[in-house]
Amino acid sequence: AQSVSQHNHHVILSEAASLELGCNYSYGGTVNLFWYVQYPGQHLQLLLKYFSGDPLVKGIKGFEAEFIKSKFSFNLRKPSVQWSDTAEYFCAVKGYSGGYQKVTFGTGTKLQVIP
């Protein structure tokens, strides 16, 4: 069975600080990996995704994530956060079971950026 673990439940940063949110997954086969963001009052939006190729993935709004297969990790990073990055961030893994896709989400990390 696939699972996703997000280590930090709540992170508070000052503007311009660097961000790294941890994500580890458990799955025996080929995976696709995602980071989604949910801004206050808005629906889930895709930040970035990894399917194959370069393990360093660039997303929207200056976010990036690195897939480290040996560590089963897909950590999200941003060099300098802004107040507008305040949101909840979800890591997700898509695996294949019985020929069909199944997406499993982590429990999320709430990021609060202080001006």
Next chain:
Amino acid sequence: DAGVTQSPTHLIKTRGQQVTLRCSPKSGHDTVSWYQQALGQGPQFIFQYYEEEERQRGNFPDRFSGHQFPNYSSELNVNALLLGDSALYLCASSPQQGGTDTQYFGPGTRLTVL
């Protein structure tokens, strides 16, 4: 091009009642997945519909059922509501079954069970 739409936005029901939630996928998408997001939790996969059939199911009881119509829209039905069913129900659509597709999420339906 409209994205994924869901109705209603909010719903209040009492225990034991039944509820139907609706989802229209993004144009060109034929696969619909439903998720339950309890407060403070990540979305939990309920089931997925493709070609009007349930293709994959998460760890949810049979009280949760669904349907997909020929126009790819979908319904989620929950019978015998429990207090624990209170959550945000998300619909996500994708352009194909499998492959390098990506899900697009709707705004969700907030269900409150009293």
